[in-house]
Amino acid sequence: MKIPLQAIVIGGGLGGLWAALRIADAGFPLQLFSLFEVKRSHSVCAQGGINAVLDTKGERDSVRQHIIDTIKGGEYLANQPPIKSLCEHAPGLIRTFERMGVTFSRTSEGILDQRLFGGVKNRRTCFAGASTGQQLLYGVDQQVRRLESLGRIEKFEWWEFLSLLQDADGTCRGIVAMDLRSLEVRAFPAEVVVLATGGFGQLYAPKTTTSTNCTGAAASRCYQQGARFANAEFFQFHPTAMLGNDKTRLMSEAARGEGGRIWVPRNPGEHRPPRSIPEGERFYFLEEFFPAYGNTVARDEAARAIWRVTRQMGLGIGGSDRVYLDLTHLDRGFVSKRLGAILDIYRKFAGTDPLNAPMEIFPAAHYPMGGLWVDFERDASGGMRPGSPSNQATNIPGLYACGECDYAYHGANRLGANSLLSASFSGRVAGESAVSYLKGLVRDSAVPSERMLRAEVERQTAINQAFMESDGPENPYRLHRELGELMTSKVGVVRTNPDLEMALEELQRLRERLRSVHLGDSRTWANQTLAFTRQLRDMIELAMAVARSALERDECRGAHYKAAFKIPIPDGTFPGDPEYEDYRMRWKTNNDRWLKTSVAEWTPDGPRIRYEEVDLSVYPPTDPRDYR
Numbered sequence: 001m002k003i004p005l006q007a008i009v010i011g012g013g014l015g016g017l018w019a020a021l022r023i024a025d026a027g028f029p030l031q032l033f034s035l036f037e038v039k040r041s042h043s044v045c046a047q048g049g050i051n052a053v054l055d056t057k058g059e060r061d062s063v064r065q066h067i068i069d070t071i072k073g074g075e076y077l078a079n080q081p082p083i084k085s086l087c088e089h090a091p092g093l094i095r096t097f098e099r100m101g102v103t104f105s106r107t108s109e110g111i112l113d114q115r116l117f118g119g120v121k122n123r124r125t126c127f128a129g130a131s132t133g134q135q136l137l138y139g140v141d142q143q144v145r146r147l148e149s150l151g152r153i154e155k156f157e158w159w160e161f162l163s164l165l166q167d168a169d170g171t172c173r174g175i176v177a178m179d180l181r182s183l184e185v186r187a188f189p190a191e192v193v194v195l196a197t198g199g200f201g202q203l204y205a206p207k208t209t210t211s212t213n214c215t216g217a218a219a220s221r222c223y224q225q226g227a228r229f230a231n232a233e234f235f236q237f238h239p240t241a242m243l244g245n246d247k248t249r250l251m252s253e254a255a256r257g258e259g260g261r262i263w264v265p266r267n268p269g270e271h272r273p274p275r276s277i278p279e280g281e282r283f284y285f286l287e288e289f290f291p292a293y294g295n296t297v298a299r300d301e302a303a304r305a306i307w308r309v310t311r312q313m314g315l316g317i318g319g320s321d322r323v324y325l326d327l328t329h330l331d332r333g334f335v336s337k338r339l340g341a342i343l344d345i346y347r348k349f350a351g352t353d354p355l356n357a358p359m360e361i362f363p364a365a366h367y368p369m370g371g372l373w374v375d376f377e378r379d380a381s382g383g384m385r386p387g388s389p390s391n392q393a394t395n396i397p398g399l400y401a402c403g404e405c406d407y408a409y410h411g412a413n414r415l416g417a418n419s420l421l422s423a424s425f426s427g428r429v430a431g432e433s434a435v436s437y438l439k440g441l442v443r444d445s446a447v448p449s450e451r452m453l454r455a456e457v458e459r460q461t462a463i464n465q466a467f468m469e470s471d472g473p474e475n476p477y478r479l480h481r482e483l484g485e486l487m488t489s490k491v492g493v494v495r496t497n498p499d500l501e502m503a504l505e506e507l508q509r510l511r512e513r514l515r516s517v518h519l520g521d522s523r524t525w526a527n528q529t530l531a532f533t534r535q536l537r538d539m540i541e542l543a544m545a546v547a548r549s550a551l552e553r554d555e556c557r558g559a560h561y562k563a564a565f566k567i568p569i570p571d572g573t574f575p576g577d578p579e580y581e582d583y584r585m586r587w588k589t590n591n592d593r594w595l596k597t598s599v600a601e602w603t604p605d606g607p608r609i610r611y612e613e614v615d616l617s618v619y620p621p622t623d624p625r626d627y628r
Contacts, residue, residue: 004029005438006190008175010161010218012038014133014420015403015427016196017140022431023194024144024152028438031188032144033156033177035213039141042198042211042404043423046133047252047342049115049125050420052090056111061122063087070418071619073119073298074369074411075558076595077231080618082376082391082408085383086418086425093424094126100139104128105338115338116257117416119298125417130252130341133420140424160531161197161218162460164225164399165189165452172398173448176456178464181526185461187453191441192398192434195222195372196427199404203543204365204492205484209241209250219372219405220538223545227394229600229607230407231370232542233550234559236414237493239302240325241364242346248364249349251325252342253416255359256295258335261326262286262306262361264315274324274358285309300413300559303363307493310362317360324358363493367419369410369559370549372401373599376408382618384429389437392430398437402430407597412558467533472516476533479510479517483536483543486510491547495562500551504606507544514540545600545607552609555594 005028009020012034024030034041055061066087071080094112098104104126105113114123128135147153158180165174165187174189200216201208208214223229240255240262241248256262263284265277289305290297297305306323310316316323327335332355336343346354373395377388384391392400392408402423409422490503514537521529556566596611 005192005441006031006174007192007194007434007438008033008188008190009194009196010175011041011196011198011403011405012157013041013043013196013198013403014137014140014423015430016041016194017137017144018424018427019194019196019400019402019431019434020153021140021143021147022428023434024147026435028435029154030152031154031156031190033159033161033175035158035160035180037157038144038155039138041137042214043137043420044131044134045211045250046420047130047250048117048254048257049127049132049417050094050136050424051117051124051415051417052094052126052421053087053124054091054094054112054114054126055124056107056114057123059122061124063091065122066090066124068619069120070409070415071411073415074413076411076616076621077234077557077597077614078409078411079376079615081378081383081615084618086409086422088383089425090421093421097136097139100143102128102135102139104135115254116296118253118256118296118302119293119415120296121293125254125257127254129337130254130339136420136424161221162534163221163456164193164396165448165456166225166396167448167452170226170396172396173452176460178460178531180531183464183524183527183530185457185464187457189448189453192400192437194400194402194430194434195219195405196401196403196430197405199368199371200539200542201365201368202480203483203539203546204235204487205480206247207484207488208365209238209248210366215535215539216368216405216542217535217538219401220542222372222394222396222399222401223600224538224541224602225396226602227396227399228373229370229542229545229602230373230597231412231549232368232545232600233553233598234369234410234412235365235491235546236299236367236369236559237303237363238366239299239306239363240361241366242350242359242361243322244349248362249345250342250366251346251359251361252339253299255325255327255339255342258338259327259330261295261329262302262323263326264309264317264323266315268314268319271318274326275328283309283315298413299416300561303493304561306363321362322360323362325361326358327354328356328358365488367414368404369407369412369414370546371405371407374401374406374408378615378617387432387436389433389440391433392426393433393437400430400434402426412560463534464530467517467519467530468522470515470517470519472518474513474517476514476517476519476529476536479514480532480536480539483510483539487543487546491543491550493561495550495560496564497551497554497562500547503547504544504551507540507547508606511540511544541602545602548607549598549600549609553594553598557594
């Protein structure tokens, strides 16, 4: 008997929901897995907006300029055909979201409003106040619920993905997952799996803006089963995060885009309240360091500027790691309307009103550009061929990845407001590719062997049992804090090879210490410590890929910065000058090796790194300065 081909989507954020819509709309039965209720997925935390060239401000913006900004923002390290298609489809995505009922902010004339974001000179960011991600997610969720009510999607909320089911050829044949309440471990056969499980900011906890569920464990588990992991070293530190004892919280880039200014007192011993300090005694360092962009400079440059001013120049507020993000000079009604959500967050957790006093902020780990390696098929126009089963496909047949857990769209640094765009677009593409893959299968039966299912379930159950019975001296939560402190100090905003070597050694020790962990909780119902300890094990494996990839890349590119390998362009020189040609030769020697994607492959002894060429066919660089 021929059984209908089954699909699975893991993750209930924008990427996962878009993939689920496309697969279910094509008529294939689909199971959707999420660690919690879908509407709590991390996409709701995105604040500032989503990019698309609509040119509602009459600035003569163009899709080509969006493509160029994304390519240059990523320091030429992303394959360009996917970027081309991403930017070309962005306006259509906005119109689709509108038809789903998303309440974008509008001008008084009723036109979609757009704001400025970092790294660009045109206002092309659509937004819904300062809670854009939430509005987009809820819009797509309603469409998924419609299909769920028709029996075409089955949800498994509060279930955690543990591993892939793979046949003898390595092809993905489904998953093993655990019910987070009953701790039941169960196999779910499927012919295609789409992973949309977000990023891995918890490697840097508590100095991260991400949710406690952004562990990267799901992607790490695929990586340990043979999936390649690309550009792991590139991790974006958001320049404007509010400080906190438990974690750092994002203060959206929209605050800078709407006119917010970053500054510190010029006097390092300044003790006056910030609004009492005269303009002439304030150091608006982003405006001085980057006159072309000012406060809307790209995130990696803003974060390093803050690092320089506080750590190297000693000008942090009160001598600490803090600078001011100031909105007090702006119209109160305008700021409240455009940035209400982040103002409420700051008032709640800092206890002061950003309308009355500047916010105190510092960079925090925010977004990984790296993720699972995924493929694409180029079409005659230079973009991705629509519907190709290669698009968003990992190197494991039958496994697709999309959203923040893939590496495809951001290169060495992500432009602000391109994340909601890439999550939505890649999810839609992954769903369409999965449908093409399913339609291309010719099988008498879609049911894998019972032996395969039973063996993987038993393996995962044994891992649970080993952790439950372990009675060593180590506390998993203490180990996690040590992991976050290690990654923040040694694999952070500014990096050195000695620090990275020390990080790898310490990660090996953490890996060993985790074997002597004691859960302190032996319950077999809703044992959160068991789930967390399993995730911690996979976080350590992923952290090793990040640190090893960073050690191997000896250059400054985007969010990866090693000052020892920075090659400056001589001031006032041009092609043909001896100083410039000397620079060109040093640049060429370095970049002939390093203008490539790093690809990590898991081994029991640690990650193995290799490199592959980047597709530069859409907008090839013509001058060494383009590669900085």
